[in-house]
Amino acid sequence: MTGQLLSLLQVFGSLSLLAVGGGNALIPDMQRVVVEQYHWLSAREFLDLFAITRATPGPGSTIVLLIGQKVAGLPGAFAGALAMFVPSSLLVYICSRVWHRSRQSKTIKMIERALGPIAIGLIFASAMVLIETTEHHVLPWVITSVATLVLTLTEINPLFILAAGAGCTVAVSLI
């Protein structure tokens, strides 16, 4: 048990600071280590767990909770999550302090203005990549388009649109 907790800490601790570009960039690496090297999960289980964490709210990398849960129950889940999330969060915290302390400087303001359009471009890019990787068929395209339109033009709570979108796909699959 202790050995497995240590393995979890080691595996996810060493991946934490490599997750550049968001948690999903790590999924192939994680799969290799967890499935092929340690045999903690089957490939099928890994895919199923990935689907679960994509459907649940919050960060996508919560898959580490589920891997830890399989390996060593609740302590395993927390060991995996802490190893994965604490190092990167500490680094972000340090960045935030440096950024916040120098917020009055002209340079930081300049960088802030320069980063704005780039960040917007990256939001567009992430949506485009997701459309491509999820193999959008007719129904998802319709749902994405309607959602984009409604959420651009109205102040409606997105939860309603999420419920409607999920309802649509479930209804169509039942027909």
Add this chain to the structure above:
Amino acid sequence: MNSMAIAPDEAIPDEPLIRPGLGAIFGCFFTIGSQSFGGGTTAWLRREVVTKRGWLTDQQFLASLAICQITPGPNPLNMAVFLGSVLGGGMGALAGFAGMMAFPTVLCLSLGALYYTYHQLPGLEILLGGLGAVAIGMNLANAIRLTRKNIRKIRQFTVIVLVAIAAGIFHFPLLDVLAIAVPLNLLAEIWKPS
């Protein structure tokens, strides 16, 4: 050159617009962590932090977002820590971390227990298809709104389009895109061509 004199109304936007308490920071990120089904967290983040609560300006939000994309770790969690820290110091960062992780942790572990018992969760893929399609729409709508509200110059608009094409269509690695786009746009910001 009036750059030496900082007008009082210029100094204010550097600070968070409102200093929320720790409970409010936790609550804000708990809302995001418990409602962002299917992804779309960036849109939820802006909705809660900028639109609904007015804690930050769009410019502060976008700069934070860019930094959180450069640093390793999941973007939503990085944003919770970064914005929590900016809004409430070290304790704010902890409140953001806890708020963002609390609900997903409980939900994931419950679903995980179900999955490990029954070895399948029927209908999940179908549900996920719908949620994911809406989440993409949320992020697109968010990006469109951000553009309409904040982008006034052709140069800035060109940057958006080029970054979106490079990362979204040609799949250039994020770090390469940033390594090229950030210095170039910074230079453009200094020279200020119209």
